Amino acid sequence: MKVMGQHRLLYLMGIAVTFGIGGLIGHQPINANAAGYRVVKTTKVKPTAYHRASSKGAIFNLHHTKKLHALKKFPHTTWYTTKKVTLKHGKTKSIYYKVKNKTNNVKGYVWHRYLKKGKAPFGLKYAKAAVAMDAKTGKILWHKNMNTPRAIASVSKLMTLYLVNQKVTNTSATWKSKVTTSYSGLKSLGRSAVYGNFKFTKNHYTVKQLYEAALIDSSNSAAIALGQWVAGGATPKYNRKFVKLMNKQAKAWKLSKATFVTANGMEQNALRGYGYSTPGGNANRVSAKDVALIAKHLIADHPSVLTYAKIGSLKVAGQRCYNYNNLLPGRKYYQSSLKVDGLKTGFTDLAGYCFVGTGKKSGHNRIITVVLHDANEFTETRSLMNHVYKNNLI
Known part of the structure; x- marks a missing residue:
């Protein structure tokens, strides 16, 4: 007591x-x-x-x-x-x-x-990971959780498009080469109310047609068909071979935070219903920094990608392909001074909204920005670009 x-x-x-x-x-x-x-x-x-x-x-x-x-x-x-x-x-x-x-x-x-x-430091409220990169030098200009691998949805198609360009550039293949699209799973995927956008009504399309559909309209079926073509065939067997090529390229670039299991960015649990699966996890997982590096290689080695990426809408093989990049001229979040001309959108429930943006403002090097799992991907990309330019980081 x-x-x-x-x-x-x-x-x-x-x-x-x-x-x-x-x-x-x-x-x-x-x-x-x-x-x-x-x-x-x-x-x-x-x-x-x-x-x-x-x-x-x-x-x-x-x-x-x-x-x-x-x-x-x-x-x-x-x-x-x-x-x-x-x-x-x-x-x-x-x-x-x-x-x-x-x-x-x-x-x-x-x-x-x-x-x-003092004023609050700049930051992105919604993006779970982000990066801004100088496209010429590779210098990191701003970042948030940039080394954390995340699901990246259709942003994955940038690697697929790079390897398509490589085959056209380094082999006898041309943009007019025929790609076989007769596999029933691919046709079903194109007709899907959730995952489809470009329908395969024919058994063959040109490389150029599917390239436009995959880049502009983010066609999942076109991306897989192109990957199989790069790997030398037109069935799921060649899709598995292509995924290996994706990982081989990532390794060659020393992207230690990049792992691919699909050619188009869909998760495997969604693709299995169409006859596609590969060894590994459920989703492509790539860090924001490594996504930016993939975009850097694509733009540097194959700058013509920007000719297509800035197209707002295009008719391909009788079908309208619509670009969902809302930073392009005439779109809701367009800002003329940023000169945005690409590059790729993406979304799945797992990955959230993802966006790789690029532009070359007058008097500056080209910028590449990446936002992953972002509820306001276009406004935050625009804010990030403006922050970089306002503070003369590039």
């Missing part, structure tokens, strides 16, 4: 030291549910930029009875102060700043120690 009494005495002494008479101003935020608070002092301050000091904290109403927003939801927001307010609860006083964001649609009061002076 004596020991417990000592502990209780120490505890009470601790409270006295912590709060004191009149409190220690600003040492702790006031409990949002506390009663008996009041505004002691309000002072107008010169608008000053702040950003969150950590992921802790929240924005409250003036009397601190309602939590309006959690600061962790605004990792890259710059807040501008307009007032300094001293709130008192019991014997405790705390200093809060009235803040608002740049667009003035989020505002409230934040305990001063949850803020750090």
